[in-house]
Amino acid sequence: MQETVLVGVDWGTTNLRAYAFAADGSVRAKTARPTGITRMSVPYGDLLEELCGELGAGADTPALLCGMVGSRQGWIEARYITTPCTLDGLVEGLVSAPHAPRRVLVVPGLDSQSGSAPDVMRGEETQLLGLMDGVGGAERLVCMPGTHCKWVRLAAGRILDFRSYMTGEAFAALKDHTILGRQISEGAVHDAAAFAKGVGMAQEARGRGPGGLLNLLFGVRTLGLFDRLDPAAAASLMSGLMIGAEIADALGPQPPAEPVVVVGSAGLSARYRDAAEALGVRTTIADEDIATRGLWAIARAAALASR
Amino acid sequence: MQETVLVGVDWGTTNLRAYAFAADGSVRAKTARPTGITRMSVPYGDLLEELCGELGAGADTPALLCGMVGSRQGWIEARYITTPCTLDGLVEGLVSAPHAPRRVLVVPGLDSQSGSAPDVMRGEETQLLGLMDGVGGAERLVCMPGTHCKWVRLAAGRILDFRSYMTGEAFAALKDHTILGRQISEGAVHDAAAFAKGVGMAQEARGRGPGGLLNLLFGVRTLGLFDRLDPAAAASLMSGLMIGAEIADALGPQPPAEPVVVVGSAGLSARYRDAAEALGVRTTIADEDIATRGLWAIARAAALASR
Numbered sequence: 001m002q003e004t005v006l007v008g009v010d011w012g013t014t015n016l017r018a019y020a021f022a023a024d025g026s027v028r029a030k031t032a033r034p035t036g037i038t039r040m041s042v043p044y045g046d047l048l049e050e051l052c053g054e055l056g057a058g059a060d061t062p063a064l065l066c067g068m069v070g071s072r073q074g075w076i077e078a079r080y081i082t083t084p085c086t087l088d089g090l091v092e093g094l095v096s097a098p099h100a101p102r103r104v105l106v107v108p109g110l111d112s113q114s115g116s117a118p119d120v121m122r123g124e125e126t127q128l129l130g131l132m133d134g135v136g137g138a139e140r141l142v143c144m145p146g147t148h149c150k151w152v153r154l155a156a157g158r159i160l161d162f163r164s165y166m167t168g169e170a171f172a173a174l175k176d177h178t179i180l181g182r183q184i185s186e187g188a189v190h191d192a193a194a195f196a197k198g199v200g201m202a203q204e205a206r207g208r209g210p211g212g213l214l215n216l217l218f219g220v221r222t223l224g225l226f227d228r229l230d231p232a233a234a235a236s237l238m239s240g241l242m243i244g245a246e247i248a249d250a251l252g253p254q255p256p257a258e259p260v261v262v263v264g265s266a267g268l269s270a271r272y273r274d275a276a277e278a279l280g281v282r283t284t285i286a287d288e289d290i291a292t293r294g295l296w297a298i299a300r301a302a303a304l305a306s307r
Numbered sequence: 308m309q310e311t312v313l314v315g316v317d318w319g320t321t322n323l324r325a326y327a328f329a330a331d332g333s334v335r336a337k338t339a340r341p342t343g344i345t346r347m348s349v350p351y352g353d354l355l356e357e358l359c360g361e362l363g364a365g366a367d368t369p370a371l372l373c374g375m376v377g378s379r380q381g382w383i384e385a386r387y388i389t390t391p392c393t394l395d396g397l398v399e400g401l402v403s404a405p406h407a408p409r410r411v412l413v414v415p416g417l418d419s420q421s422g423s424a425p426d427v428m429r430g431e432e433t434q435l436l437g438l439m440d441g442v443g444g445a446e447r448l449v450c451m452p453g454t455h456c457k458w459v460r461l462a463a464g465r466i467l468d469f470r471s472y473m474t475g476e477a478f479a480a481l482k483d484h485t486i487l488g489r490q491i492s493e494g495a496v497h498d499a500a501a502f503a504k505g506v507g508m509a510q511e512a513r514g515r516g517p518g519g520l521l522n523l524l525f526g527v528r529t530l531g532l533f534d535r536l537d538p539a540a541a542a543s544l545m546s547g548l549m550i551g552a553e554i555a556d557a558l559g560p561q562p563p564a565e566p567v568v569v570v571g572s573a574g575l576s577a578r579y580r581d582a583a584e585a586l587g588v589r590t591t592i593a594d595e596d597i598a599t600r601g602l603w604a605i606a607r608a609a610a611l612a613s614r
Contacts, residue, residue, distance in 0.1 A: 111529075111533075115522075115526070116508045116511055116512070116523070116526060117508070117523075117525070117526025117527075117529050117530045117535075118526075118529045118530065118532070118533050118535075119525065119526075119529055120529055120532060148486075148525065163522050164522065164525045164529075165518065165521040165522045165525065166485065166486075166487075166521055166522075166524055166525050166528075167518075167521045169485045169486065170481060170485060170521055170524070172484075173480045173481055173483075173484040173485050174477060174480055174481075176480075176484070177479075177480040177483065177484050178473065178476045178477060178480050179455075179473075179476065180473075201423045201424070202516075202517065202518070204423055205423070205516070205517050206516050206517075207516075208516065208517055208556055209509075209512070209513050209514075209515065209516075209517070209519070209552060209555045209556040210509065210512050210513075210515055210516070210517060210518075210519035210520035210523060210552040210555075210556070211472065211474075211509070211517075211520065211549075211551075211552030211553040211554070211555055211556030211557065212516070212517035212556045213517035213518065213520045213521070214472040214473050214474050214477055214520070214549070214552070214553055214556075215422075215470050215471065215472045215473075215553075215556065215557075216423070216424075216517060217473055217477070218424070218426065218455065218471045218472065218473050219422070219423065219424025219425075219426075220424075221473075222418075222424050222425045222426055222427055222471075223424045223425065225425070225427060226418075226425050228424075228425075242518075242521070244518075245516060245517040245518030245521070246518040246521055246522075247518070248516045248517075248518055249515055249516040249517070249518030249519045249521075249522065250518065250522075
């Protein structure tokens with residue numbers, strides 16, 4: 001068996017995933033824990049040693065951590081690097097964890113200062129670096145669905161800019177804590193026709209301003225009142241409306257020439273793909289191992305796993 | 308003292324207000340109860356008799372009820388009348404409450420079928436009829452802030468069309484049930500500068516689509532992360548952003564020639580006035596007695612209070 005030359009950890013808010021890398025960059029072992037930074041009960045260093053032990057890493061194998069572990073609420077803050085940003089720029093922002101029993105570097109997040117408010121990501125930058133190999137030089141738009149979906153412009157080895165949309169979290173809050181919930185049956189399965197209808201409503205409303213969403217959402221209530229929406233389909237309509245509105249705004253007036261790269265869980269990626277294609281935009285769904293490829297790319301560039 | 312010729316009740320979801328009208332349309336007595344349709348513990352007829360007794364109305368004085376009491380969940384359903392609608396059209400839709408110990412008529416709500424989903428109001432139609440006397444023949448835009456803000460076009464005695472925005476309810480759900488709440492201190496007073504900044508962000512984003520709101524809201528989080536937003540001011544910024552976005556969408560590309568008439572509680576009306584004026588639109592705030600004027604106008608047109 002190949003020796004482990006690097007332990008990489010994607011350490012988020014609620015969970016973590018840890019990987020043992022061989023010298024050729026392949027993942028020779030992995031593990032996971034439900035101990036994101038909001039659920040820690042032992043010191044970070046202790047948990048990292050436990051992970052390294054489980055992964056069969058030697059006492060002097062370095063570790064590279066990305067995700068919320070580098071936030072102000074995490075182990076040690078690795079401050080945001082402002083976009084546009086290259087792999088080398090990110091490597092310059094790596095921060096050493098103090099008093100660690102081995103060499104531990106933490107990946108910084110990214111910020112964008114191009115809008116009326118700043119924007120931030122933490123963890124996604126590592127996935128993006130993992131994507132870059134496959135992307136080539138042309139400008140590409142990347143969609144990273146989740147609680148706070150990120151839309152990112154990449155080109156020629158650079159992360160150019162990005163924007164976050166709090167679609168996932170807003171959907172849950174509006175469904176569970178407004179009158180819209182009354183139209184929605186719990187536990188309903190995905191309804192592709194209702195989802196497509198929601199995307200169509202978003203498409204029709206493209207010429208309206210941001211406030212239009214507060215009116216369109218009320219339609220989930222009124223379609224139900226007029227018996228024009230099955231409660232079992234209402235959550236799918238609302239999801240289609242919100243995801244469709246997000247995508248239409250993220251694409252802007254000039255849809256991209258190249259397919260949008262979608263990075264996320266299989267279920268959510270399929271929804272974004274369906275909505276984007278209904279809006280006339282092609283997509284490709286990224287491989288699932290881009291986080292590990294990103295950790296490896298950063299480690300190599302930082303000469304962290306040079307043996 | 309003048310005789311009571313009509314009892315009018317504005318009977319909503321959580322509260323009711325009841326009025327005794329004299330033959331000249333003046334209100335000679337009034338009362339209120341925290342017993343909206345979701346809080347009833349006695350039959351509707353019994354509570355109405357209690358109100359009539361308290362207001363000194365005789366046993367044969369008719370009653371006119373508006374609001375959610377006419378919804379499917381209320382006393383008796385008075386079905387929506389589709390806009391455009393006149394006073395006479397509304398009167399045709401009045402419904403008698405059965406088995407009532409006196410003559411009781413219930414005012415129907417209105418619906419609009421001009422958008423991609425229907426829209427509804429119930430209770431506001433009576434306020435609008437109360438407004439009409441003062442409005443004259445020119446087309447006017449009316450803004451009725453609340454949990455679900457209504458924007459209504461009126462002209463020459465007709466309610467032309469309307470749209471609802473769930474701004475108030477969405478604000479509460481997003482503030483209390485998403486990450487945005489972490490940036491917001493509870494109990495903070497209104498911050499006019501932060502509210503104006505939020506309106507300005509909405510103004511800047513006018514050219515974006517409905518999904519833009521899901522991105523702009525994330526700015527409440529990130530401005531806080533970068534220490535560019537005092538937690539005590541964050542709720543006001545978020546409110547300005549959402550109300551500003553709503554108003555910009557409701558006004559559309561061609562702002563109205565006449566001042567927008569704002570109908571609502573004093574505090575909320577002032578916020579909408581401030582935001583509208585920041586967006587370059589004049590406003591007038593309606594008198595507080597328009598609901599009683601509307602009840603009286605409907606009663607007269609229905610020959611309900613003809614003595």
